[in-house]
Amino acid sequence: MSKNLEIPSVLACERKLDPSDAIFHAGHWNDREDASRWAPIPIRSKCLRGTISNRLKTKDQDPAKLDADIEKPNLQTVDVATLPTNADTLRVQFTLRVLAGAGTPSVCNKVEYQKKLVQTVQIYREKEGFTELAKRYAANLANGRFLWRNRIGAENVQVKVALLKDGEPEQSRFFDALSLDLRKLDSINDDAVQSLGTVIADGLTGNKRHVLLQVTAFARVGAGQEVFPSQELVLNNDKSKNKNKVKQGKTLYAVAGVAAIHSQKIGNALRTIDTWYEDADEWGPIAVEPYGAVTTRSMAHRQPKRKLDFxxxxxxxxxxxxxxxxxxxxxxxxxxIRGGVFGEAESKKTSDEASDDAS
Incomplete structure (x- = not known):
């Protein structure tokens, strides 16, 4: 039967690790247990008069014109987020839903293919129970990878993961994030990480009907220090011919005026568990992607020619x-578990419709 299966033109799966945006607050390290002492961190703007630092084309250029370009000030407005001068700790908080049903398509136009896919996932679930994957997801919660740049240079980082029931913490686990290696996800023997992995595995397998985690991280970075929410992608659609207009250099993400990290960026950090590709010893874990793409390095570690792509x-x-x-x-x-649109689309319209269903 397998050889007679046709690849569906429309195939989409919903994500099973569903994080919220992560919201930033400021406070003192010693007030970690007092939620009332933490204040939202706003986004504010700075107007800068900088210098030109990018590489310029110098070949066959008029030296006088080149000098004028170099000497011209670089005027720009940038968004920033900082701790107040009377607070030394950043608090980052989000929730994470863990859902069952991985591999069950939300959209598929080939019934036999869907049956085979569901059967294959079922065999894997009975054999492996998502244990290895859940342990790695738990490790990325415990080590604070989702803090991204905010983790670097912090004096202390504590992560609290609470299992919520009826909106209240039922069980909480605490982790010293800096004591856990970001590269060694497969050798973490911490009992709390293993326990958290069991909770996540129960959610993925469906053994536990409802798994909702509240994740709270505290990073002691220093009073008044800059913190780093997500940066927005702003397309250059400004067609103004005003050369003296000050350009927007950096736009930061905010939720209701409070600095935050995109849920997509949180998800990327949590699924940075792929150490099964070639050259993993050199590069370390990468985010799970169909072609192993790492956009910050302009590399795809699972190119089709290597026969290890999804x-x-x-x-x-x-x-x-x-x-x-x-x-x-x-x-x-x-x-x-990541989810996405995996079919061979017959048209752009079909692909877009499937993408909406899988979001």
């Missing part, structure tokens, strides 16, 4: 009966 592994598994190694099975399941 689509090659999935097609060999479902269509050709070639079961991947256990490590690559973990990777395929992690992509399904």
């Amino acid at each position: 689509y090659t592994l999935l097609d060999n598994w479902l269509l050709n009966g070639k079961e991947p190694s256990v490590e690559q099975q973990h990777y395929v399941m992690a992509v399904l």
Whole structure:
């Protein structure tokens, strides 16, 4: 039957790790247990008169014109977020829903393919129970990877993960984030990490009907120090010919005026568990992506020519009966947990509609 399966033109899966935006507050390290002592961190603007620092084209340029370009001030407005001068600690808080049903398509136009996919995931779930993946997701919560740049240079970082029931913390776990290695996700023997991994695995397998975690991280970075919410992507649609207009150099993300990190960036940090690709010893864990893309390095670590990309592994598994190694099975399941649009779209309209359903 497998060889007669057709790849669906429309195939989409919903994400099963669903984080909220992460909101920034400021306070004192010793007030971590007193929620009333923490104030929202606003976004504010600075107008700067900087210098030109980017590489200029110098070949065949008029020296006088080149000198004028270099000497011209670089005027720009940038958004910033900082701790107050009377607060030394950043608090970052978000919630995370863990859902069952990984690998069950939300949209699929080939019934037999869907049956085979669901059956394959079921066999994996019965054999592995999502234990390895859940442990790695737990490790990325415990080590504070989701803090991104805010983790760097911090004196102390504590992460609190609470399992919520009826809106109240039922069980809380505390982690010293800086004591956990960001690169060694497969060798963490911390009992609290293992316990948190069990909770996440129960949510992914459906053993626990409702898993909602509240994650609170405290980073002691110093009074008045700059903190780093997400930066917005601003397309250059300004067609104004006013050369003297001060340009917006950096726009930061805020929720109701409070500095925050995009939920997508939180999700990227949590799924940075892929150490099963070639050259992983050199580069360390990367975010789970169909082609192993890392945009900050302009690299794709799972190019199709290496036969380790998601689509090659999935097609060999479902269509050709070639079961991947256990490590690559973990990777395929992690992509399904990530969710997305995986079909061969017949048209752009079809692809867009499927993408909306999978969001």
